[in-house]
Amino acid sequence: MELAFEQDIKDSFRVSHFTQNERFTSIPERLTYHRILFAAAGSGVIEIDDVRFELTGKTLFLLSKGQLLRFPETTVLTGYELSFGDCFWEKAPGSASNCKAVLFNNAAENQRLDVNEASFTELSFLFQTLHHEFEKKDYVNKIDALAAYLKIMMIKIANINAEAGAGFDNHEKQLYRSFIELVSRKYREMHEVAEYAQALNIPARRLSDICRRCAGKGAKELINGQIVAEAKRSLQFSSQPVKEIAYYLHFSTPEQFSHFFKKNAFMSPQDYRTRFVNFGR
Template sequence: MSNVFTLINPQTGNLAFKLLPFDDNSHFDHLQRNNYFSLIWVTKGKGKVKADFAEHHFEENSLLAFSPYQPFMLCVSEPIEGIAIHFHPDFYCIHYHQKEVSCNGVLFNNVYQPPFTRITSEAAATFKMVLDQMKTEIQNAELAQYELLISYLKIFLITASRLKNEQLEEMKAVPDSKEPFILQDLKDAIEVHFKTKHSAGHYAEMLNISAKALAKLSKNYFNKTLTDLIAERIIIEAKRELYMTNKTIKEIAYELGYDDEHYFSRFFKTNADVSPQLYRETVGFGKMVN
């Protein structure tokens, strides 16, 4: 499809920002591991998204969100159409701007929820308007082009994050979809202890439940094993540290509870399909405050 708009960072040669309209699944029908953030708005069609360790069904008018090097692919049951926004952390870093857009842990890096948001007609109208502005601006190489594109991207991210939060609140209010209290305790325990406790058994012991029962609950509600949840949480923190700080890989490994840097690097590569060093080289690290 024509009308693909791309900005390249002249300093690094990395993709900075891209708008990609699509009218089939050819871009996403194979495993993706990109060094940028992706927002994929599916306006028509439906299918399954495979992301990290889980599979989820999505319908038309879904916004899918993926972080750098998060593995994903789409398997469609009805042909899809829509538009994707790709942006590199050097172009806009959601970690630096967490207070402004609050999308980290909501749209992106939310290990407990499917990686998509259902788009309402109101949000769709906002997205359409913002995307039209982006298309106009990306063709305009005037001064402050980046600043305006980032402003539109922020509107898009804030709209989507608010919507996802609303949907999460609605889910909590529906009796049938309520998570057992123990799963909230599990999430809290992982947040507090993931740097020091890496095995599923630790959490079962802590929550006073059998490992088997906790494993079953985790699989039923999160569509992931408990081991996968813990691994994913560690990888998200490792990626954040690699990007946000200039700590050595050995220091990051140690802070995440790994005495052996090589063991940590193998664990990271197994889960992110890229070495910590290459992640830092291609995603960057806090070099450019936006």
Template sequence: MTNAALSTSYQEFTACLGLDLGPLLPTGIQREVGHFNAFDIAHLWESAPAQSAPPYACRSFYKISFLRSHSRAEYADQTIDIAPDALVFSTPKVPFQWLPTETQQGHFCFFTAEFLLPVLGGLTPDELPLFRAEGYPVFQLTPAEAAQVAALFARMHEELASDYAHKYDLLRAYVLELLHLGQKQQPSTRLHPAHSAAARLSSRFVELLERQFPLANPQQRVQLRTAKDFADHLAVHVNHLNKVLKDSTGRTTSDLIGGRLAQEAKVLLRDTDWTLWQIADCLGFVDVAHFSHFFRRYATVSPGAFRTLEAVPV
């Protein structure tokens, strides 16, 4: 992430909370590879004039949250209830909105993909099970685990405030410890996936599909929309790709693509003020009529009706 993009992301973040930008920027970020920062939620909760969840645009980082109070989260197109002492992993690739339901306590840290490059051995965060789109982002902690996580965040805050020359190396180590703690919560089948050719092809398909999202502005456009588009990009026959995905997921290639397009459409209808034409164009439809026909197959209502229903306060 460039310095200009980083500054823009912080401006969005602070605008959401009504806070001053200056004190939030850690020392040394201009010299650091990637970016990292950590916050005490209770402090932000007390400081923010409007205690509301950040809107759709305020997502530019990978984030690990330690939530010590009841809350809810909208993840992709589902709503998740979060009990106290939960560890939550979110990625900029999947729409995520935190919805506090009471006075909040806890901590969160966020970072760019570049920040972890020195310690992931060439991997990106998207290749970790915790940040994959098909994963579940919330993990409940035992009292002992919660104490361990609280201590890690305390050390993060201490290092961020220090003038130690290698503090970002320590911060990477703390983030890795949180990642390992989260991965321990994953089922063993998720930690040790099969490495067959079929499994690799399925994984590559999912990563290629997810790489197109989220759509951050009306000028973006989905490029791969059909089974043939993906098969050509993956250098396999479309029938072979369809068989592999059908065997591994129970769904056809077209159904998986359509479901992901519909999921993104719901998020854009709910969380942005884009016109139906803009959303249809971003998702690759020639006009609103074709988009509406497609959307009804997955949501049973028209895009306009869905937006109206989602806007009604609960």
């Protein structure tokens, strides 16, 4: 499969503004940096990994490094695009680390966020201010200032993401965030809800209930989603045999992995890989 790779960005941070910008990319781009796409207005289709989203106005798209981005048909965008690397994020104050973890450690669960009128006005101002600061000539501590703006942006977006879960308390929010962060680090070797529940010192049933209230999905579904996303990336971007991918993801046998993948992706690993090889021809 033919791929384009994101170019290096100075200081691992960039914010761009565009008006009626036309995009069409037949070749998917593999992201090197995390990306926030704030669409104030637009039309067309955006494809992230192998999931297609209709593009409308007042929408946020959150993409993690390693994900695959493509505009399969002519798409028109007005808004902002922000890219940042993990090394740049480390400059942001640590108090926002949970927000970044919830939004980007499992970005597939927060890929698209619709923005209401009040939040749209607030985000438009923040992006405009951040872009203005980014375009200034370099000055002492400019990177620190940009990192501070990014922290504010991340907190605001995390609040938008949390609005759908207004019915659960702050302790449940913290447990959910801890679970998502743990999944992002341990999904290869830990596949069962009980393992995460034990690590968080809560019953497995309660963990699943919290996930359903916070994300609309059970804990097992979230874990499997992370495993499937990594398996798809390996099948698309590497020539590793299915057997090696199975062992890399800590499945006991290739057959067990194939059964798991087919159940969750509705096709075998080999069929999935063949689909993308043929796509690139």
